[in-house]
Amino acid sequence: MCMHSLIPICIVSVMLGCASPATKETPNLGRLATTEEIIAWDVSIPPDGTGLPPGSGTPAQGVTVYAQKCLACHGEKGAGQPNDRLVGGHGSLASNSPVRTIGSYWPYATTVFDYVRRAMPYMQSKSLTDEEVYSVTAYLLYLNGIIGEHDVMNAQTLPKVTMPNRDNFILAYPARPK
Amino acid sequence: MAKTNRRSKIGLTIEPSAGNGLLDRRIFLKRAIATLSAAGVGAIAMRSAGAAEQTNLEPWTQLPGEGFREYGTPAKYESKVTRTLIRSQPGTTGSGASRTPLEGLDGMITPNGLHFERHHSGVPDIDPAKHRLLIHGMVKRPLVFTIDALMRYPMVSFIYFLECSGNSQLMYGPTPPALTCGQTHGLVSCSDWTGVPLRILLEEAGADPGAQWILAEGADAAGMSRSIPMAKAMDDTILAMYQNGERLRAENGYPVRLFLPGYEGNMSVKWLRRIKVTPTPTMTKDETSRYTDLQANGKSLMFTYPMEVKSLITKPSPGQALRGPGFYEVSGIAWSGNGSIKKVEVSADGGKTWAEAMLSDPVLLRALTRFRIPWKWDGGAAILKSRATDTTGEVQPTREKLVGEHGTNVIFHYNAIQAWSIESNGEVKNVYA
Numbered sequence: 001m002c003m004h005s006l007i008p009i010c011i012v013s014v015m016l017g018c019a020s021p022a023t024k025e026t027p028n029l030g031r032l033a034t035t036e037e038i039i040a041w042d043v044s045i046p047p048d049g050t051g052l053p054p055g056s057g058t059p060a061q062g063v064t065v066y067a068q069k070c071l072a073c074h075g076e077k078g079a080g081q082p083n084d085r086l087v088g089g090h091g092s093l094a095s096n097s098p099v100r101t102i103g104s105y106w107p108y109a110t111t112v113f114d115y116v117r118r119a120m121p122y123m124q125s126k127s128l129t130d131e132e133v134y135s136v137t138a139y140l141l142y143l144n145g146i147i148g149e150h151d152v153m154n155a156q157t158l159p160k161v162t163m164p165n166r167d168n169f170i171l172a173y174p175a176r177p178k
Numbered sequence: 179m180a181k182t183n184r185r186s187k188i189g190l191t192i193e194p195s196a197g198n199g200l201l202d203r204r205i206f207l208k209r210a211i212a213t214l215s216a217a218g219v220g221a222i223a224m225r226s227a228g229a230a231e232q233t234n235l236e237p238w239t240q241l242p243g244e245g246f247r248e249y250g251t252p253a254k255y256e257s258k259v260t261r262t263l264i265r266s267q268p269g270t271t272g273s274g275a276s277r278t279p280l281e282g283l284d285g286m287i288t289p290n291g292l293h294f295e296r297h298h299s300g301v302p303d304i305d306p307a308k309h310r311l312l313i314h315g316m317v318k319r320p321l322v323f324t325i326d327a328l329m330r331y332p333m334v335s336f337i338y339f340l341e342c343s344g345n346s347q348l349m350y351g352p353t354p355p356a357l358t359c360g361q362t363h364g365l366v367s368c369s370d371w372t373g374v375p376l377r378i379l380l381e382e383a384g385a386d387p388g389a390q391w392i393l394a395e396g397a398d399a400a401g402m403s404r405s406i407p408m409a410k411a412m413d414d415t416i417l418a419m420y421q422n423g424e425r426l427r428a429e430n431g432y433p434v435r436l437f438l439p440g441y442e443g444n445m446s447v448k449w450l451r452r453i454k455v456t457p458t459p460t461m462t463k464d465e466t467s468r469y470t471d472l473q474a475n476g477k478s479l480m481f482t483y484p485m486e487v488k489s490l491i492t493k494p495s496p497g498q499a500l501r502g503p504g505f506y507e508v509s510g511i512a513w514s515g516n517g518s519i520k521k522v523e524v525s526a527d528g529g530k531t532w533a534e535a536m537l538s539d540p541v542l543l544r545a546l547t548r549f550r551i552p553w554k555w556d557g558g559a560a561i562l563k564s565r566a567t568d569t570t571g572e573v574q575p576t577r578e579k580l581v582g583e584h585g586t587n588v589i590f591h592y593n594a595i596q597a598w599s600i601e602s603n604g605e606v607k608n609v610y611a
Contacts, residue, residue, distance in 0.1 A: 026382055027331050030313070030321030037322070038314050041452060044393050044403060046460045073269060082268035094476030098587050105478075106467045115463035118401035119299065122270065125399045169470060173407060173481035 045114040049159030052113065055130040056154035059147070062139025065132045069121045078102075078143050083122075087143045090164065103144025107169055109161035112137045113153075134158070196533035198526035198560050200508075201552040203536035252289075259283070261292055263361040272300025273400075275342065277364030281495045284509065286337070286538070286546045288367035290422050295429045296342050296365065298464075299400035302449055306433040309397065311417075315455035318384025325433045331374040334416060336439065337545045339513045341366040341485045343442035343469055346592040349577065354608040359495035362608065363596070366513070368546035371437050372420035377412045380455070389455045393462070394436050397451035404445045405459035406438065410483075414439050417450065440515030440544040441483045442590070444469050474585025484515035487574050488593040489522050489549070489566035500604035503557035508535070511546045514568035518542060521567050522549040528561035528597065528611050529576075535564070560600040561611050577610060 033041075045051050066078075074080060078087030078101070089099025098104075102112055117133045119125050128136070138153040147153070147161060170177055195202045252259065259282035266274035276295045278288055288294075295301075306325040314320035345365035348355040355362050380392075385408075392411050395403040406415070418437040419426065426432040431448030438445050444464055459465065459481075471479040489512035494500055508526075512519045518541055523532035535549035549564070566574045575583075577594035597611040 024381075026378060027327075028382055029327035029330055030323045030379070030382060033312055033314055033320040033322045038312070038320055041312050042314065042454065043401065044395065044454060044460050044462070046456065046458060048458075093472060093478075093587075094474065096586075098472055098476075100467065100472070102467070108461045108466060111461055111463055111466050114460075118403075119399070119463070122273070122299065122399075125299065125401070168477045169466075169480040170477055171481055172471075172479045173483055174409075176482070177479070 043114070043118050045110045047108045047110050047159065049110055049155055052110070052155035052158060053130040054155065055134055056152050057131055057133070057135025057138045058152050059135075059139045059142035059149055061131075061135035062137070062142075065128070065136045066139050069128065069132075070136065073122060078140060086140055090145075093165070093168070101144070102140050103146060103164065105165050107163050107166045109137070109141060109146070109158055109163055112140060113158060195551075196525060196527070197531035198558075199554040199556055200524060200526045200531075200533040201554060203534060203551045205552055207536075256282075259292070261295070262358065262364060270300070272297050275344075275365060277360050278367045279358070279360040280364050280366075280490065280492045280511065281359040281498060283492070284548070286368055286511070286540075286542075286548050287422065288369060288546075290369070290424065290427050290430070293340075293367040293369060293421070293427070293430055294342065294365045296344075296443065297398070297400075297429070298402045299398050301429045302398045303428065304397060304433060304449055309433050309451070311434065311451060311453070313379055313383045313453045313455075315393075315453075316386035316389040316457065317380075317455050318386075319382070321379070321383045323379070328374055328417060328434060329419065331378060333372050333374055333419070335370060335372040335420075336414075336416075337368065337370050337540075337542050338437065338439045339366060339368040339485075339515075339544060339546045340437075340443045340446060341488075341513070341515075343444060343482070343485065343590040347589050349592050349594065349596075350581070350586045350588060352586075354610050356496070356608060358497045359490060359492050363490050365443070366511075366546070368511075368513075369421045370423065371416065371418045372423075373416040373418035373434075373437065376415040376417055376436070376453075379417070380411060380453075383455075385455045389457060391456045391459050393452075393454040393456055393460045394445075394447040394450060395452040395454075396431075396447045397449040402444075402447060402464060403460070403462045404447055404465055405456070405462065406436075406445060407483075408455075410438060410441065418446075438483075440485060442469065442485055442515075445483065469590060471584065471590050472587045474587065482591055485513070486591060486593040487514035487516065487519075487566050487568040487572045488512065489519075489564040489574055490596050491524070491562050491564050491598055494562070494600070494606050495598055496606045496608055498606060500555055500600060500606070502604065503555050506553050506555055507550055508553045508562060508564075509548065509550045510535075510564050512537075512549055512564070512566035513544070513546050514566070514570075514572065515544060516572060517569035518544070519547040519549075519566055520569050520571075522547075523565045523567075524549075524551045524553075525563045525565070526553060526560050529563050529565075529595075532565065555600065557602060559602055561609065562598045562600060563595050565595050 073083040089101045089104035092099045141147045261276040264276040311323040342365035435448040491510040522535045535551040538548035580594040599607045599609040
């Protein structure tokens with residue numbers, strides 16, 4: 001993220017004329033956000049793990065969280081029913097009955113953390129602690145055979161997890177493949 | 179096809195424009211309408227409206243009517259024209275979709291109460307006084323906006339369609355769904371959207387010109403979020419505040435939503451609360467595990483943004499049986515996320531011959547376009563199809579071609595030619611033909 005050279009940015013800025021708003025007629029009705037506000041507001045986690053919070057969790061710790069917060073909708077060990085199946089389906093994607101789960105389909109482990117933290121459990125989203133999110137993420141990755149039983153998930157280890165279906169996505173932007 | 183003048187049963191001499199009774203799209207235009215009415219088309223109406231009906235003194239012709247209403251509703255006789263096929267995830271009431279009843283509407287605009295809905299965790303009840311939008315990330319000045327502030331910005335208005343990328347997904351199935359047009363294809367709507375160009379706010383925040391992406395996030399319980407190319411954000415993306423002249427409906431993103439013309443609906447994030455300028459896509463759940471297009475070979479297309487050229491005949495369509503041979507107007511909608519509609523062709527013989535339909539003005543970029551063509555049904559079996567071409571030259575594919583190229587596991591971006599079979603009893607059925 002810090003790889004952008006400053007020189008081209010400056011040149012482009014001058015060329016496009018998008019310098020400070022003071023030089024241009026514009027409403028300017030926003031107020032500056034504070035660093036504290038941004039930290040509290042920003043919950044998105046990209047694949048490189050930027051923004052992952054402190055804390056950690058293991059599959060064993062995730063068993064408890066899962067039983068309390070997830071099992072009612074996603075079934076025993078992520079088997080699904082009444083809602084989405086989270087585990088298995090490996091090797092099914094090219095068949096007539098593809099099973100898309102975290103293990104068989106999701107390309108990035110960071111997405112599991114991001115999504116569980118923001119959207120789950122469905123009836124009370126954003127209620128899990130970061131430790132609980134790490135734990136249940138670890139449990140789901142373990143159930144899918146992606147990490148070991150004793151692996152610890154945290155800000156350093158989670159982005160390093162390689163998901164099985166990672167290389168099977170073809171970018172259609174900016175140009176759609178033939 | 180050899181063109182021959184035929185004497186129709188209703189006493190008209192009309193040049194057929196394609197096989198099985200399709201007539202020239204221009205016959206009802208301007209002076210032609212007077213000539214043809216005189217020649218006998220008007221006689222159809224005359225025949226069905228008997229003299230006795232004309233002289234009845236119905237109560238509404240004598241008694242004063244109802245008074246005024248603060249906010250109007252559709253005529254009570256139209257109460258069956260509602261959103262349809264409302265489906266939610268098990269155990270939830272708001273995680274799913276409702277569909278626009280396309281067969282009950284005409285023109286190009288979808289009434290606000292009938293705009294399709296797709297929610298990932300219901301419709302949040304957002305107090306606009308408490309709502310805030312944060313723009314941050316690779317910017318010089320991270321900014322917070324209130325709704326009051328946004329309402330003071332310069333706005334633009336455009337008529338655009340919005341289509342869920344999962345629209346028509348049942349058509350990937352092995353048998354055609356026995357549902358109405360809206361139930362099958364109703365995750366598309368079209369409105370007059372008014373709002374603030376996102377570019378203005380990104381420029382005020384001093385977005386890094388080297389940043390290629392933004393992340394947009396909703397204030398719903400799912401925190402629905404998508405990555406959007408900076409090029410699109412700086413081009414025609416708006417923060418929509420109004421829909422068809424009134425403030426957004428809650429289910430359409432009140433108090434503010436993103437709107438990305440032509441792109442799959444999910445990216446037009448509702449209840450917008452945060453925009454983060456980023457170097458790369460964030461790879462959210464809804465751009466990885468959902469809204470990626472699984473191909474037959476097990477690979478998936480990711481970031482398939484524009485909704486491709488598509489059309490549907492809405493009249494007649496399943497559930498609207500024809501009442502005997504004679505004149506009908508075949509009418510429908512066409513659209514393309516890549517441009518505007520250049521032409522729509524209609525076939526009444528399953529695609530053997532095609533006639534160009536009339537496009538109702540205005541024909542707008544990335545908006546639904548209404549097409550019409552007159553048809554004289556002879557009472558025999560017929561298969562109606564429409565085929566749209568957009569201004570990039572893209573032609574709507576056959577189902578065979580679409581499925582041949584992508585398989586049947588895709589779920590998203592179904593845009594194949596739709597065939598409706600007209601049975602000899604007048605029933606209309608969805609068929610793969």
